[in-house]
Amino acid sequence: MPEFLEMTVDKFIFRVATDRYYSGEGVWAQAEGNRVRIGLSDFLQQRSGDIAFVEVKPEGTVLAFGDNVAMIETIKVAIDLHSPVAGRVIEVNPAMETTPEVINQDPYGEGWLTVIEAEDWSPTALACSTRRPILPWCRNRPRRR
Amino acid sequence: MNDRKQKVVIVPCSGIGKTYGTVSREAAYEVTEDMRPADTQLVALSLLVLGDEDARAAVAGNLVVTIDGCKLACATKMVKESGGTVAKDFAVLDAYRRHRQFKPQGIAELNEGGQKLAHVLAEEVIVVVDNLSGDGGKDA
Numbered sequence: 193m194p195e196f197l198e199m200t201v202d203k204f205i206f207r208v209a210t211d212r213y214y215s216g217e218g219v220w221a222q223a224e225g226n227r228v229r230i231g232l233s234d235f236l237q238q239r240s241g242d243i244a245f246v247e248v249k250p251e252g253t254v255l256a257f258g259d260n261v262a263m264i265e266t267i268k269v270a271i272d273l274h275s276p277v278a279g280r281v282i283e284v285n286p287a288m289e290t291t292p293e294v295i296n297q298d299p300y301g302e303g304w305l306t307v308i309e310a311e312d313w314s315p316t317a318l319a320c321s322t323r324r325p326i327l328p329w330c331r332n333r334p335r336r337r
Numbered sequence: 338m339n340d341r342k343q344k345v346v347i348v349p350c351s352g353i354g355k356t357y358g359t360v361s362r363e364a365a366y367e368v369t370e371d372m373r374p375a376d377t378q379l380v381a382l383s384l385l386v387l388g389d390e391d392a393r394a395a396v397a398g399n400l401v402v403t404i405d406g407c408k409l410a411c412a413t414k415m416v417k418e419s420g421g422t423v424a425k426d427f428a429v430l431d432a433y434r435r436h437r438q439f440k441p442q443g444i445a446e447l448n449e450g451g452q453k454l455a456h457v458l459a460e461e462v463i464v465v466v467d468n469l470s471g472d473g474g475k476d477a
Contacts, residue, residue, distance in 0.1 A: 267357050293408070296408070
């Protein structure tokens with residue numbers, strides 16, 4: 193079980209799991225050797241709203257850093273998510289097909305999106321942040337809209 | 338003996354300014370005004386929130402079908418808090434997942450997709466209404 197930092201912005205409470213990295217758009221990445229599991233941060237899923245559909249690049253897809261890895265459609269928006277790592281998709285969460293709302297329910301656990309076999313996993317080189325910069329990012333983001 | 342036929346109470350989302358809330362209300366209007374006016378009664382969620390006695394009595398004394406706009410499920414929760422029995426709860430998001438071709442947009446005025454989604458949702462609701470009414474319940 194990861195530990196969480198919590199932050200309150202207006203009526204919203206955002207949780208940040210401390211055991212992974214975050215990209216600038218709010219995608220988390222967690223390395224398991226050279227396998228990198230990715231998903232939506234609590235901030236990103238709350239900001240996006242109830243999720244209706246998720247389309248994830250299928251297994252075998254080769255991705256460069258920044259390529260579209262998934263598209264999510266919520267009651268508010270449709271957004272493309274970009275891969276925080278280069279590599280090959282080796283596993284897609286089957287729940288994305290049947291029960292995508294699991295992202296809203298458990299963004300850091302059962303709501304993961306996909307696993308990418310990374311070519312060169314280096315979070316600092318790939319512009320991912322640790323938990324510390326993500327907090328002010330979350331705090332400022334809603335007010336910039 | 339009271340042989341007066343009970344009506345099925347329909348309680349939609351009250352989310353003004355929200356597309357999915359608008360879909361829920363359009364579906365509710367279609368059911369209560371066009372499809373099954375004799376078998377159904379519309380109760381505004383806002384009246385339940387305000388504690389309106391007539392609204393509370395309506396949900397407490399009849400079977401209720403709720404149509405929620407989002408996963409907060411305010412209509413369903415408020416009916417239960419008001420002493421009502423939710424016979425069936427619908428969610429617009431679930432309806433959209435079943436009918437992805439009808440993407441709702443707009444607020445005060447729904448786009449064509451939203452209107453069609455409201456219509457198919459209303460058709461799903463009247464199946465439940467007819468079962469609850471117990472007589473096949475066609476008004477028209």
